Amino acid sequence: MASINTTYRLKSPPEPLKEMIRRGVPAEFRSTVWMRCSGAYLRLASNPDEYYTILKVYNGKSSVATKQIKMDIRRTFPEHKYLNSPKYMEQLSNVLTAYSWRNPTVGYCQSMNFLAGYLLIHMSEHEAYWTLVSIVEDILPQEYFTTTMIDLSVDVRFVFPDLMAKKLPRLNKHFTKNGLSLPLLMTQWFLCIFATTTPTETTFRIWDVFFSEGSKVLFRFALAMLKINEEELMSCQDYNDLYSLIKKIPSKMYDADHLMEVAFQKLGSMPMKTIDQKRTDCRVIAMDEYVKHQSARNGLKRQSQHITKSELKSGTKRWSSQLIFKEV
Template sequence: MFGTQARGEVSHEFQPPLMQYWRPNIYTRRANIIVKFQDLYGFTVEGNVDDVNVLNEVREKVRQQGRVWWALEANKGANWYLQPQISSLSEGIGVAALKLSALANSITLKKLIRKGIPPVLRPKVWFSVSGAAKKRSTVPESYYNDLIKAVEGKVTPATKQIDHDLPRTFPGHPWFDTQEGRAALRRVLVGYSFRDCHVGYCQGLNYVAALLLLVMKTEEDAFWMLAVLLENVLVNDCYTDNLSGCHVEQRVFKDLLAKKCPRIAAHLEAMEFDVSLVATEWFLCLFSKSLPSETTMRVWDVLFYDGAKVLFHVALAIFKMNEEELLMTSQIGDVINILQRSTHHLYDPDDLLTVAFDKIGSMTATTITKQRKKQEPAVMAELDQRLRRLNSLKMDDKPDSPRE
């Protein structure tokens, strides 16, 4: 399904299945109709008939949005999206014919991206707007191939952890359950672990890199998308040994939740519920393990254009969308179950992104940067204290020196 790799080549090309309407396999269980189907990126999804109806509606929106993008491709050229702003749609695009009058004049690239990048265009748009293409241009053409050849056969703590995690990365996926798929994922992860020894490898990156492989056309492009993500898009030190950057993001998110969703925050605080119980995975895996893959891709469309603040918008939206149900909870386990159930069935990305950007309100990158700087000292002090305790325990566990 994803193509084959020619002998001796490091770069691996593959294509996801063509977009089509769902043709589900339906069976009955206790009078409830359960539907199983394969999504655009090869994942098997289980839901009900209502979910399928939502997905078909989403597919129709994707098709219409795709016509807008392709019209712009034809009218403005292949790299039109690199322009700072699209001031208007020219007459040649035919908005009326597309029945998309809501997009009429003053369409910005940001608005188009929030409405979704067509799957076929996604690889090249991501590569450009994220800065990956620019980063790639700063090194020799053979950089990735040379890197992969140079690290072949080398064993480090990072490579050992990567090998341990490969079989656990999206088990059941028709490509990642193959030797070919795992080998491609391993090369990307191992290659990056040597590119940035400060990061090396952190659990969570396997899921991120796996989705990048499914979207991008080549293994090398997936590598550069991972590089720009860790080096430019996300906050520093999110994936280092002590996860200091991730800890900072969790504290910032807790503050934002109190500001944007005060009723939920107060209720969870009364329950002594730590939001990091769910949000840590969201931020480390960038929602790749929580949301359906096609919804995740829509989040990433905006992430690669608007930056890491998008993660806060989406995380807050998930809480906001479940506000009334969360306020009824009295057990920590119930909170986790509600959030997990809702995210797994969030098949309409427009619902999620509408709440994330229209109902949560604006959050500037400057404001979030200030919040991070405010939280960093407390996080570093806490991590330092934790390290001191660990070292103390290690000293206590050491056997006494032999007596003479």
């Protein structure tokens, strides 16, 4: 089995190719371009039998991940005539199941079903498997899809807000004034690489660039969507109105050419080296917070084990407050 830490990705595409991809990859060439740029093609060529071997070896076996996959398959694209067909759902299940056995540290995370589902529109399940591998293990930071989601937390809680303050200072102040925090919304945008939020063709245009240029484009597209709607957002003076409007913004992004123009011509420089350094610095903070949270949680669990039946029945304020804190 191929090492999870091995990279096959084309790190820096030639500038002419980069510009062509930003203008949009024709549908008939998407599988080739996505696989070449992401490193999936080289992965498949180096490990041609891995996918089918995993399916054969683990056929009939189950895990926490495979059980969750079975539950999610039917609700991934419930309204789509083709994507909800038995044949397609079997392919989707195969890809997700194979990956869960390949990388038990990640196993399966909700949102991976949408990623694999959209990949299967353009390529075979064998190719989709290796492209999913490239997304999870090479293009995105290592702990985007793990149970801790540390790297996702870093991106939405630290890196994006920092870029927002620099690139859209007026809008950032407006959000702060209204007490609006974006991590929850950004989590949905980033984890699915906009697959569940933007119109389908716009999603594919975003993915064209994502496979070519890497994870930093997530920040560019998120900032571009906010910039395009900046004036309307500035006119909202209520938290609920602001939140509601931001949730709807991606679904209105039908003009992919305009989105590309704003993302790459209106936001200035965004060096990957700077983003990587910010990720490294803030990961230490996020890890420290996580360890403290787990310690506190484990402490409460140990404490709760000493609660007697009479104390549980009495419902005193002391135990009530402990249990409320535990839930929080």
